[in-house]
Amino acid sequence: xxxxxxxxxxxxxxxxxxxxxxxxxxxxAADRPGIAQPVPVRPVPEQPWGRVLAGAxxxxxxxxxxxxxxxxxxxVHPSIANTxxxxxxxxxxxxxxxxxxxxxxxxxxxxxxxxxxxxxxxDGRRPIQLSFEGTSPLAxxxxxxxxxxxxxxxxxxxxxxxxxxxxxxxxxAPRYAKKESPSQRIGxxxxxxxxxxxxAFDDPDFALQAVLARQPxxxxxxxxxFLRVRKLSETEADRNTHLWxxxxxxxxxRDLARRIWRQDFEPSPDDPTPEEMLKTEKEQIERAVEALxxxxxxxxxxxxxxxxxxxxxxxxxxxxxxxxRSWNALLAATGAPGIYFEDYPQLRPxxxxxxxxxxxxxxxxxxxxxxxxxYGIIERDFWGPGATGAAAAKPxxxxxxxxxxx
Numbered sequence: 415x416x417x418x419x420x421x422x423x424x425x426x427x428x429x430x431x432x433x434x435x436x437x438x439x440x441x442x443a444a445d446r447p448g449i450a451q452p453v454p455v456r457p458v459p460e461q462p463w464g465r466v467l468a469g470a471x472x473x474x475x476x477x478x479x480x481x482x483x484x485x486x487x488x489x490v491h492p493s494i495a496n497t498x499x500x501x502x503x504x505x506x507x508x509x510x511x512x513x514x515x516x517x518x519x520x521x522x523x524x525x526x527x528x529x530x531x532x533x534x535x536x537d538g539r540r541p542i543q544l545s546f547e548g549t550s551p552l553a554x555x556x557x558x559x560x561x562x563x564x565x566x567x568x569x570x571x572x573x574x575x576x577x578x579x580x581x582x583x584x585x586x587a588p589r590y591a592k593k594e595s596p597s598q599r600i601g602x603x604x605x606x607x608x609x610x611x612x613x614a615f616d617d618p619d620f621a622l623q624a625v626l627a628r629q630p631x632x633x634x635x636x637x638x639x640f641l642r643v644r645k646l647s648e649t650e651a652d653r654n655t656h657l658w659x660x661x662x663x664x665x666x667x668r669d670l671a672r673r674i675w676r677q678d679f680e681p682s683p684d685d686p687t688p689e690e691m692l693k694t695e696k697e698q699i700e701r702a703v704e705a706l707x708x709x710x711x712x713x714x715x716x717x718x719x720x721x722x723x724x725x726x727x728x729x730x731x732x733x734x735x736x737x738x739r740s741w742n743a744l745l746a747a748t749g750a751p752g753i754y755f756e757d758y759p760q761l762r763p764x765x766x767x768x769x770x771x772x773x774x775x776x777x778x779x780x781x782x783x784x785x786x787x788x789y790g791i792i793e794r795d796f797w798g799p800g801a802t803g804a805a806a807a808k809p810x811x812x813x814x815x816x817x818x819x820x
Contacts, residue, residue, distance in 0.1 A: 482615050489660040490614040493648040496547070496655070498584065499602035502591035504542050504653055505557075513563040515542050519554050520571020522547035523721040526647050526775045530654040532785040536793075541569075543653040548583035548643070550576050552701050557588035559708035567715045567797060572744070572752075574720075574735035575678070578695040606651060619645040641674045646775065656778040662771040671772035672726070679730040695740060699747050706748045717796055718744065718752035719788070722763050727773035751796055753788070760787040 494500060508515065516533075518524055518541050525545035534540040544554050551570055558564050575581075610616055618624060633639055644667075649655045660667050686694065706716055720741055723731060737754070745752045755761040761784065763770055768780040776784055795801050 482613060485615045485620050489658075489664070490617065490620065490645075491648060492611050492614050493617065494606060494610050494651050495617065496647075496649045496653070497602065498587045498590040499594065499598060500606075500649075500651075500653060501544065501546065501584070501587045502594055503602070504544060505588070505591045507542055508558075508561065508564050508566075512542070513561075514566045515539070516567045516569065517542050517544055517558065517564075518569050518571070519551035519558075520545040520569075520719075520721070521549055521551065521573040521576045522646070523573055523723075523775060524551075524569075524571030524719075525653075525655050526657050527721055527781045527784055528788070529656065529778075529782050529785045530652065532782050533789055536786060536789045540652070543655070545571060546584040546587060547647070548576070548581070549585055549587075550580050550582050550698070552577070552580065552698060552705070553582055553585040553588055555705045555709075556701065558714075559705040562712065565712050565714060568709070568717070569792070570716060570718050572718055572720050572741065573723075574731045574740055578698050578735055578740050579691075580694060580698050580701075617645060640677060641670075643674055644670065646671065646772075656781055657771070657775045659778065661775075662769060662777045668771045675727055675772060675774065679726060691734075695735075695743075699744050702744060703747050706750055715797060716748075716750050717792065718748075718750055720752070720754045720756075722755040722761060722768060722770065722776070722784075723774050724763050724770045725773035753791060753796075758787075758791055760791060 508517070516537070516539070518528055522545070525543065525547055528543075530540050530543060545551065546554070555568070555570060558568065614620075628642065646658055646661055647655050648658050661671055662668060709716055741752070741754060753761070759765050762768075763780075766783070766787070768784055769777040770780070771777060792798070793801070
């Protein structure tokens with residue numbers, strides 16, 4: 415006759431075999447009398463956790479390695495990230511015994527085109543690179559003007575669409591350098607030494623969220639699809655930077671870069687009115703005048719330079735920021751000397767064969783030749799012994815011409 419004993423009584427209080435308690439059963443209030451608000455507890459089952467951890471690490475390594483291999487095959491190389499922290503490291507040099515150095519200020523052309531090793535070979539001393547892509551140099555120029563420890567020389571690059579609009583993608587870098595916390599410095603140091611020199615994919619342009627964001631998702635009606643600027647350069651620890659070779663070697667990538675620039679050339683409902691543009695241009699020139707007055711009071715030499723652009727980019731700049739209204743007005747107001755690339759055959763891409771694949775920045779080898787040519791002009795006409803500081807452009811026939819490369 416079947417026993418009337420319940421199965422729970424046969425298997426024990428918590429259902430263990432042979433009446434033994436079940437180790438993994440959920441404990442309830444009845445199991446812990448006297449506790450006012452018991453918390454349910456269930457032990458973690460025993461598993462081969464060592465093998466589970468090893469498998470998870472292996473899977474992560476395979477996924478990470480695959481992502482790295484993918485971008486290396488795309489042509490990406492490990493490069494130091496151009497952050498505010500990296501900028502701050504170079505800025506601190508001026509406050510650490512190098513206040514008499516030559517400083518390069520500007521936007522991406524000054525940043526990508528001028529090669530520090532070439533300048534150092536010719537001058538005997540490496541300049542400090544404080545340019546920033548997509549950013550007017552005026553905030554950094556004002557920062558130097560406010561620092562009495564700086565007594566050197568400044569070469570200021572003028573990209574008309576950035577300089578005279580006051581646009582500043584990284585205009586907060588001087589403030590960051592003053593307020594950077596110890597943890598931020600440590601993070602920058604660790605990243606520069608243990609991550610960025612070894613991982614090609616460690617670049618904002620190749621972050622998974624950035625890759626997903628630029629996929630051709632369906633557009634909302636009435637919204638304009640705006641392509642963000644892609645990776646253009648490779649940077650070293652001292653911020654010596656050159657144009658990424660893929661921009662010149664890969665026709666599809668070069669065309670993509672040009673297509674991105676064209677977005678700025680086309681009229682947009684968000685564009686300022688002509689009156690607003692003129693007002694902003696005058697404000698930027700006034701900022702330059704005030705900064706130069708403080709720098710000159712300490713004997714700092716300042717030289718403006720309009721670096722080359724070509725093709726549709728040059729046409730856009732000439733149309734929106736004509737030389738007479740912008741460049742000439744800047745030099746007249748500040749009283750500072752300047753070098754305009756079209757005035758010097760040594761600096762003209764059409765005469766010297768400088769390669770600007772996407773119309774705005776020079777290929778690495780062209781940047782090296784251009785740096786040497788620019789340095790020669792600066793030393794001869796502006797900063798060298800016996801320089802007048804306001805030399806006129808030399809006639810075309812007086813300068814050797816290199817056939818343009820295609």
